[in-house]
Structure formats: C-alpha cells, structure tokens
Amino acid sequence: MDATRANPSSQAPVDETSLAAWLALLHCPGIGPRRYSTLLEYYHQPSILLDSGAAEINRLELPNKTKQWLKQPDWSLIETDLAWLNSNPDHHIISFNDQRYPQRLKQIDSAPPLLFAIGNTELLRTTQLGIVGSRNPSAGGKENSFNFAKSLSQTGLTITSGMALGIDAAAHKGALAGSGKTIAVTGTGLDRVYPARHRQLAHDIAASGTIISEFPIGTPPLPDHFPRRNRIISGLSLGILVVEAAPKSGSLISARLANEQGLEVFAIPGSIHNPLARGCHQLIRQGAKLVETTTDILEELGVQLDVAPSSHVGPQTDLELDSNSLKLLSIIGHDPCSIDTLIGRSQLPAEQISSILLVLELRGMVSSLAGGLYIKAANHK
16 A cells, blocks of 8 residues: 555645544544544544553543554454545545645534545635525425525535435535535445435536545445534535425524534525425524525625625516416415415416416426425515
C-alpha cells in the first residue's frame, strides 16, 4: 500500500498511515462521535492512542470491548475503506483535522470525525441552505422544493439535503437544474445508494456536486442512521428551509437542530386542510420565518450572493386558455377540492372538467392530490 495518495481536490497528499488510524478509531465499537471527539482532544491524533500500548489503553474509562479493539483493530475493515478511496480519484476521506473539513460543521455537538465524500469537496466550504421535507409530499410540495432550490442555487447558494424520496430529491434536482451545486448527506456507506431508485440522481449529484456520509464503506441503511444525518445537514448550512412536513416528521428534527445551532429556520405555509402543512405551521408558530418567495430567505440570511434573485419562483401564465379553462382555474383555490365540488361551482359537465384538469395539470397550473382532489399549483396566483 502506498504511503500517500494524490488528492486532486486540494493537491495535498493523503497520508494513508495516519488515515488508517483515524479509520481504526471510527470502526472501534463503543466509540461514537462524542467519545471520538473527547479522545481526540486528549491525544490529538488517533495514531498516538493506538501506539500508546496496552497499559495506557487499560487505564482509560472505556468498555472492555473498546479497549480490546484499540489493542488489536480489525485492519481488514480499514483496508476496505482505503480500497474504496483508491478506486476512484473522485473518492475522498476527510478527517476532522483535514483542511477540507468544513469549519461550520466543526462547531456542532458530536461533529462527525470523518467524512466520506464523492465529487467536488470544495462545495463543503461554500454557503449552503438545507432543504428538507416529507418523503410523501403533495405535487405542489415537490414543485415548491424544485423551484426554490433551482432559484436559490442560481443566486450562489449550495443546496444541501438528504437524498431521500420526496422533498429531498426534488431539492437536489432543482439545484442540478440551476447552478448544479448541491450536497447530499446519506445515511449509508457510499458504496451503496439508498433508496436504490435514486441511483441516477446520485450519479448526477456526484458529477457536479458532492455526496457525503459519516459512515464507513459497507454500512447498510439502518433506521437510526437517518436521523443522525440531520445534524450534518443543519451543521453545514446557514439555514434550513422546511417545505412540507407532518407534525411528527423527521424534518422537524432538522429544524430543531438548526434552531439549537443558532441558524435561521424557514417554513413554507400551506392549506389548513393539508396535513403535510401542519409541521410547517407549527414551526412558524414557534418562530420560523414564513416564506413565500426566495427573497424572503435571502433577505433574512443577509449574505452576499452572486446575483440578485427574482422575487417569485416559476410564475405561470394563463395565456391561450379558453374561457371554460380560465373559469375552472379561477374557482380552484389553494384548498383541496373534489371534481364534485368543481361541478357544483362551475356548472360544467364532469367529462369536460376532467379534460380541462388534465390540461391544467400538464401545464403545471394545478396539482392532483390523493383521494381525487385538486389544488391550484403553489406558484400560480
């Protein structure tokens, strides 16, 4: 094994002997981010602890299984991580002491001691906004996430999210359609994509953005890993935008962490009849900034960005609609309504209403919801 490896992102060599010690401590049972940080404060480098000898290790107040590992690590696990690192020049392992490690993330409680990354690691030090929300959003919620992410990325912000289904995926896609600058924080090792249907999305993010994880290679998608990534999303970001969230959504964890870290929390309101808006309304009652346009976010952040943003995201036009389509669009509100309700309001036949709704939906002017309900698109007045 070579002692050093060229790092194309920073042009600084990676000392694999030192890195192996960092990885050994990461794999050690009984050592999480907080205990890792405590040991690092005392020993400064993991290699110093590993080389200290059995007597020094035995005097530490650690579980017996932890002490045994420190005396005799399973180096095969570390070799797996290093093999992944060396398999592609776009693969990176960044220790807490590495100059590429983002300074903002260092300030959070239980900061990850190591970051595994694919793609452009320079994005980790850019100004970021986290966008989070429901895994099962409404069509309007996905539309909001995409359009806000696209517009905000074009102002110079990097969009950071968790690559989950729903709002997260829409945010990454929006950023890719804008500046291309987006960071995905995953809850697995980077040798796998979760959920599997996001394989192409992961490829697209890696091509122009960055995918990161605190978990070593081979780590499966365990349930308790996904809440842990929330602290990284908020820790990297200047603020968090919650697009749609139920009252007990995991997205509210990200918002709470952001609030504890002294960050701005933004929430997009919705219909009082939409259960996915209740989490956002709860946040607004607790002091989150109500957001209607990208300007609301940028003014609050007060950062110097590349270009002045438009005050609205993706405005729609009613040009070239016939009179019945305009009539139906005018009576579809921002509260969900059924076709029967629309028949009663418009006095148009059901078949004609269904045909008009299809056209309006294809043009992005209305969104269909579960249960045969329809709602005016969020970005349509």
